[in-house]
Amino acid sequence: MLRTLYKMTRLRGPALIALLSACAAAASMAGCRGDRSGKPPREFLIDMDDQQRWNPQSRSDFFADGRTMRRPMPHTVPFGRTDVDPGAFEGQSWAEHVRIQRASLLKDSPQEAFGTAAGIDPLRAWIGLDEADAAERFVRHIPIQVTTELLRRGQERFNIFCAACHGYQGEGGGIRDNVGYGGLVGRRWSYAVPSFHGPENPVTGQNEDPMKYRDPSRYTGRDGYLYYVAMNGVRAAPSAPGEDPKPLMPGYSHALSSEDGWAIVAYIRALQLSRDASIDDVPPGPREMLNANRRALGGDQ
Numbered sequence: 450m451l452r453t454l455y456k457m458t459r460l461r462g463p464a465l466i467a468l469l470s471a472c473a474a475a476a477s478m479a480g481c482r483g484d485r486s487g488k489p490p491r492e493f494l495i496d497m498d499d500q501q502r503w504n505p506q507s508r509s510d511f512f513a514d515g516r517t518m519r520r521p522m523p524h525t526v527p528f529g530r531t532d533v534d535p536g537a538f539e540g541q542s543w544a545e546h547v548r549i550q551r552a553s554l555l556k557d558s559p560q561e562a563f564g565t566a567a568g569i570d571p572l573r574a575w576i577g578l579d580e581a582d583a584a585e586r587f588v589r590h591i592p593i594q595v596t597t598e599l600l601r602r603g604q605e606r607f608n609i610f611c612a613a614c615h616g617y618q619g620e621g622g623g624i625r626d627n628v629g630y631g632g633l634v635g636r637r638w639s640y641a642v643p644s645f646h647g648p649e650n651p652v653t654g655q656n657e658d659p660m661k662y663r664d665p666s667r668y669t670g671r672d673g674y675l676y677y678v679a680m681n682g683v684r685a686a687p688s689a690p691g692e693d694p695k696p697l698m699p700g701y702s703h704a705l706s707s708e709d710g711w712a713i714v715a716y717i718r719a720l721q722l723s724r725d726a727s728i729d730d731v732p733p734g735p736r737e738m739l740n741a742n743r744r745a746l747g748g749d750q
């Protein structure tokens with residue numbers, strides 16, 4: 450073999466020895482790749498991999514109960530992932546989401562947290578909904594104060610989380626007369642996404658009843674129901690016992706504080722009101738602009 454190497458490379462003496470030892474070193478380093486070994490891996494740079502610690506779920510001789518993992522103190526409620534006191538950072542914008550998260554997690558009113566009426570189990574409120582008896586399951590009015598600031602927040606959150614399917618005006622999805630309605634998703638495939646406005650909307654037919662989402666004597670018209678859907682999505686009852694409910698719309702409670710949820714409901718109500726508004730409801734400045742646009746498009750006024 451040496452002879453062949455010699456022939457192939459024409460190396461001799463020290464150069465050949467150097468080459469052979471380099472190969473041997475490379476082979477010994479690469480040789481273990483892919484093999485299983487019970488030994489700890491070789492570490493050339495000892496970073497912080499190797500330090501004193503407790504493994505989760507392991508035994509401890511330090512604590513009397515023998516558990517390494519400690520239980521939370523009695524009467525404590527974990528919330529969020531950021532352990533700061535937002536009060537200490539009053540007025541600083543980065544602490545704002547912690548304040549909202551804390552306020553919404555530590556509140557004790559189920560009406561505000563879930564949108565369900567007093568005495569209703571929030572986990573079961575969606576099951577077997579029908580107009581006859583379900584109107585009482587959800588709160589009728591938004592239980593927090595509606596301010597201009599809340600509406601702005603609702604507009605922003607709606608546009609981020611709902612408009613992709615429901616459209617920026619809540620017009621619902623689908624294609625009609627070759628025009629796609631709804632947001633990015635709804636326009637393409639989702640004829641199932643309902644309009645919040647009823648038949649005056651171009652995508653009629655799927656939402657026959659104009660009062661569906663407005664009449665508060667029905668569950669769909671209750672503010673609490675809109676909130677509940679924003680947070681939990683829509684599920685179809687399982688067709689057989691033991692089956693999982695079929696998800697029809699995803700819920701957004703992972704991304705929305707309860708204040709955000711109510712802000713979105715307030716904004717949907719504003720969208721609905723705007724459908725019924727006449728040009729005289731628009732303040733003078735923007736009204737003039739709208740009229741000018743209308744004239745430019747060849748309309749009257």
Ligand code: HEC
Pocket residue numbers: 607610611612613614615634639641642643669674675678679680683697698699701713
């Ligand atoms: C991924 C697409 C998608 C997104 C995003 C989405 N929805 Fe929906 N939504 C649907 C679909 C599809 C339906 C119809 C479900 C069905 O078949 O009943 C629906 C139905 C609804 C309904 C009517 C429920 C009923 O019982 O009539 C409401 C209210 C609603 N969505 C509110 C919201 C709100 C608020 C948001 C934002 C937080 C949102 N949706 C985000 C797809 C979506």
